[in-house]
Amino acid sequence: DSGIYYFDIPTTRLVQIAEVPFGISRFFARDDGTFLIRLNRFGFSRSSWAKVDLSTDVVELVGNSTVAGSGNQVSIRATTMVGQNLVSLSDSAQIGFLDPSDMTYSAIAGSSVNFNGCLAAKSADEVFQLARLDGSIDTVNLNNGTSIAGPAITGDVPATGSLGNFQCHGAAMVGPDIFALFMDRNTNEHTGHILSINPVSGVASSVFILPGAFSELEPTPPGLFQ
Numbered sequence: 001d002s003g004i005y006y007f008d009i010p011t012t013r014l015v016q017i018a019e020v021p022f023g024i025s026r027f028f029a030r031d032d033g034t035f036l037i038r039l040n041r042f043g044f045s046r047s048s049w050a051k052v053d054l055s056t057d058v059v060e061l062v063g064n065s066t067v068a069g070s071g072n073q074v075s076i077r078a079t080t081m082v083g084q085n086l087v088s089l090s091d092s093a094q095i096g097f098l099d100p101s102d103m104t105y106s107a108i109a110g111s112s113v114n115f116n117g118c119l120a121a122k123s124a125d126e127v128f129q130l131a132r133l134d135g136s137i138d139t140v141n142l143n144n145g146t147s148i149a150g151p152a153i154t155g156d157v158p159a160t161g162s163l164g165n166f167q168c169h170g171a172a173m174v175g176p177d178i179f180a181l182f183m184d185r186n187t188n189e190h191t192g193h194i195l196s197i198n199p200v201s202g203v204a205s206s207v208f209i210l211p212g213a214f215s216e217l218e219p220t221p222p223g224l225f226q
Contacts, residue, residue, distance in 0.1 A: 004035055004052065006220065007194070009174065012208045018052050020059055027052075028079045028086065028100075029221045036062070036100055038076055046075035046091070049103055054224075068104040076105065080119040080127055080171070080218075087127055087142065091115050095127070095145050111145020113138075118217070120171035120178050128199060130180055133157050133166035137178070137199055151202030158193060161186030166193065170217025179207065181217035189213065 003019040004027065020037060022044060027037040033055055039048040047064040064073045075091040076098060088098040088105060093115035096107035117131030122139060129138045129147065137150040157163060166182040169192070173179075178197045183190050192210035194217070197203070 004037075004054075005214070007208070007217075009179070009207065014208075014210070018054055018057060020050075020052060022050065022059070025215055026076060026078065027216050027218065028081070029218050029224070030100065031221050031223075033221075033224060038065075040075075045073065047073040063103060065098065065103040065105055068099075068106045074105050077115055078118045078170075080121050082121045082127060082142065083124060085142075087119060087121075089113065089115065089117070089119055089129070095140050095142070108142065108145035111140075113140055113145070113147045116167060118168040118171040118180065120173050120180075122173075122199070128171065128178060130168040130171055130178070130197075132164050132168065133182055134163035137197065137202055151200070153197060153202050153204055155197075155203035156206045157195070157204055158184065169215050172217055172219040174219065179217065181210075181214060183213060183215070 078089040094107040190213035192214035
């Protein structure tokens with residue numbers, strides 16, 4: 001059942017919109033109706049990417065993400081759009097920018113952040129980073145890569161299992177709140193929990209428990225289904 005799903009917040013409707021036989025680790029949506037997805041299953045490396053065209057359901061391999069200048073392969077842990085820039089988090093614990101035209105990655109010099117977790121746009125110069133449910137909502141500056149700890153995540157969080165084993169696998173700003181997907185690694189099912197979190201107070205509200213493991217959450221591009 002590996003694929004890309006559309007989730008409607010008001011109705012909690014979940015619909016598969018594309019099937020991806022390779023499995024998906026991370027992805028981001030583009031305004032032209034395509035998705036770029038990171039593959040890490042069935043023989044692919046953690047830097048392998050493919051393009052999915054929703055209008056044709058064609059899955060096309062596009063190559064590996066590499067470090068600009070050196071050509072070394074790099075694994076991208078998370079992405080979020082900030083204006084026209086695709087901000088990315090690498091497995092070397094650095095924040096940088098990913099160029100979707102050739103999949104080259106340019107790190108912000110001196111940046112050092114938690115390499116786990118997910119990103120959501122905060123402003124033109126900042127992104128939120130969330131890692132685990134027992135952690136905080138941090139702010140990363142895109143000019144110098146510095147990270148400042150914010151409020152702890154509290155409120156309507158799962159009552160069973162270690163909160164440290166709920167790992168963030170995607171986040172998006174919807175109105176004033178962060179909608180974040182946390183994968184439950186306390187069990188073999190790795191069930192996904194979608195929470196709505198106030199970024200100022202850190203108070204979370206449960207939105208939906210997904211029927212299985214999901215590995216990314218991205219805002220739907222405007223006009224994608226029109």
